[in-house]
Amino acid sequence: MTHTDDSPPSDSAGSPAYSARRYARFALDCLLPGDPPDFGAQDDLLDSLAHELVPVRCPPRTVLCRRDHRPDGVAFIQDGIVELVTGPRDVVTQTLCRGDVLGLEELISGRTAPRLARAASHVSYLFLPTDPLLHAFLSRPGAAPHLMSGLADRLVTTSGRLATVLEGDVEQRTARMLLLEERNGVLVISQSALAAMAGISRPSLNRALKALSDQNAVQLQYRRIRILDESLLRAAATADRWPSSAPGDGPHHTPDAAVARHNHERS
Structure with missing residues (x-):
């Protein structure tokens, strides 16, 4: 996993030590999503993480972890987007953003990384070497x-993600993938990558996106898709056909459980 030292900056609270403590809290929240557990000695654990975390910034296309290599630590994504790609043609299968953790599954299982991880944009992350992480918890x-x-x-969420994408028709899968991959209402991704992630052909994706655009649910731009009406998108993700009514008309559609859980974890 590519990493270079980028010393923690001072902040309004005062010293770099305070920033390191905030980094440790962020990393712990990434590892243990949801309400923080009360297991005792949590302050000691935060102190341990604060001494080992290395803040890193990298430009687009930087490789964070190579395919079939065992990562030498984990990365807690703070800002930017990381692509996970597989196969000889480097097909994008998933993206990671703020709050996601790269390398944890491989570290715990002792396996090599099945996919290459590279920065799709300028990325900031916190790097924690393997030994300090294992020692901190074990x-x-x-x-x-x-x-x-x-x-x-995380593994359950990943399974739910697969079920969400693989079930349903092209229109439903397209809408669900948009909901899964949006970042603050925007997807910064090529349509070819999006088609690969949804498991559908590029022409089929184009037709589905055009239908959503015609309904003013999304706005299509170069390598960017902006969500204009989330309620329409959620209706398309769950309906048996494209919603024909205007927002607010007709029955209320609830989002797929995996999409809702995914978005809750990213909030």
Whole structure:
């Protein structure tokens, strides 16, 4: 995993040590999503993480982790977008953004990375080497189960993501992928990458996106899709056909559970 030292800056609270503590809290929140667990000695764990985390900034197309290599630590994404690509043609299968963790599954399982991870934009992340991470949790019996619980939750979310994308017709899968991959109402991604992630052909994706654009649910730009009406998009993700009524008309559609859970974790 590519990383270079970028010393923590001072902030309004005062010293670099305070910034390091904030970094540690961010990393812990990434590892243990949801309400912070009360396992005792949490302050000690934060202090341990604060001493080991390295803030990193990298430009687009920087490789963070190579395919079939074992990462030498984990990355907690703070800003920007990281692409996970696979196959000889480097097909994008998923993107990571703020709050996501890169390398944790491989670290825990001892396996090599199945996909290459590279920066799709300018990316900032916190790097934590393998040994300090394992020591921080395994040396604290109360913390280790929460790490395993957080990992299991991520795996369940990944399974739900696959089911969300693979079930339904082209229009539903397109709408669901847009909901999964949007960042503050915008997707910065090529349509070819989006088609690969949704498991549909580029022409089929184009037709589905045009239908959504005609309804003013999305706005199509070069390598960018802006969500204009989330309610229409959620209706398209769950309806048996494209919604023909205006926003607010007709029955209320609830989002797919995996989409809702994914968006909750990113908030």
